[in-house]
Amino acid sequence: MTNNKRKNWVIGNWKLNPYFQPAEQLFEAVAQAYHSQAALHQCEIAVAVPSIYLAHFAKTKQLSIAAQDVSVVSGLGAYTGEVSAELLSQAGVELVLVGHSERRELFADDVEKLQQKIKNTLQAGLSLVYCVGESLAQREAGQAEQIVLQQVQDLIAVMAEDAWSQVLIAYEPIWAIGTGKTASPQDAQQMHASIRHYLQQHSFEAAAVPLLYGGSVKPENALELAACADINGALVGGASLDATSFISIVQAFAQ
Ligand code: PGA
Numbered sequence: 001m002t003n004n005k006r007k008n009w010v011i012g013n014w015k016l017n018p019y020f021q022p023a024e025q026l027f028e029a030v031a032q033a034y035h036s037q038a039a040l041h042q043c044e045i046a047v048a049v050p051s052i053y054l055a056h057f058a059k060t061k062q063l064s065i066a067a068q069d070v071s072v073v074s075g076l077g078a079y080t081g082e083v084s085a086e087l088l089s090q091a092g093v094e095l096v097l098v099g100h101s102e103r104r105e106l107f108a109d110d111v112e113k114l115q116q117k118i119k120n121t122l123q124a125g126l127s128l129v130y131c132v133g134e135s136l137a138q139r140e141a142g143q144a145e146q147i148v149l150q151q152v153q154d155l156i157a158v159m160a161e162d163a164w165s166q167v168l169i170a171y172e173p174i175w176a177i178g179t180g181k182t183a184s185p186q187d188a189q190q191m192h193a194s195i196r197h198y199l200q201q202h203s204f205e206a207a208a209v210p211l212l213y214g215g216s217v218k219p220e221n222a223l224e225l226a227a228c229a230d231i232n233g234a235l236v237g238g239a240s241l242d243a244t245s246f247i248s249i250v251q252a253f254a255q
Helices: 020-036 038-042 051-060 085-090 101-106 111-123 136-140 144-156 161-166 185-202 219-226 243-254
Strands: 008-013 043-048 064-067 095-098 127-132 167-171 211-214 233-236
Touching (some): 008 211, 020 043, 020 051, 085 111, 095 111, 111 161, 127 144, 144 167, 161 167, 167 185, 219 233
Parallel strands (some): 008 233
């Protein structure tokens, strides 16, 4: 199903990069390029920056800012080291990534924690960028779709029906992240269509969420991905650390 009126989204995921001064330069360059080309505004953009930069960049009000993680606890309290969704919201953050494979694999974000993070994000009024994706072993075993749809089901299980407008889903096959290997546009489209179909069976509102592709998206492959019916944007890691590359990906999705 395609909804032609839906705006595409391109979100840069800076991960733990870069140091403060080059981060300032990168942010300025992206903001300047985006705001000086009206044609790019057909595409919504955001940058997911390291947590220590969030309030600083949000205060400039130049670009939408995404957090890369959120606490499982909400509000305030005796939780050393935590940052709650409410604090993110007060700092001017608009979106939160939840379920990125690096968090699932390296930081033990299991389904229970992810579901708590989803609930906290949505209850604080923030938008959720929920990431799903299979490993290479799972793909080779023919389990890719089953794994991804189970991850989508983990989201559905905690969704309030009226909160779907706050949700974006990013399909990021783990074997394509940071490896230079991209899923072929056909493979990506096929998985996106399966996710869309699964959401459609749940509700009309669920089926309308933007579906972003992530995994080695570059200026060279962005146009082909953007042409796929069920790909409504990109979650960009490595290529978002270069303003020119990032903006040319935005351009591809603004057409
Ligand atoms: P990549 O990362 O573009 O460097 O593959 C994507 C991501 O992890 O979000």
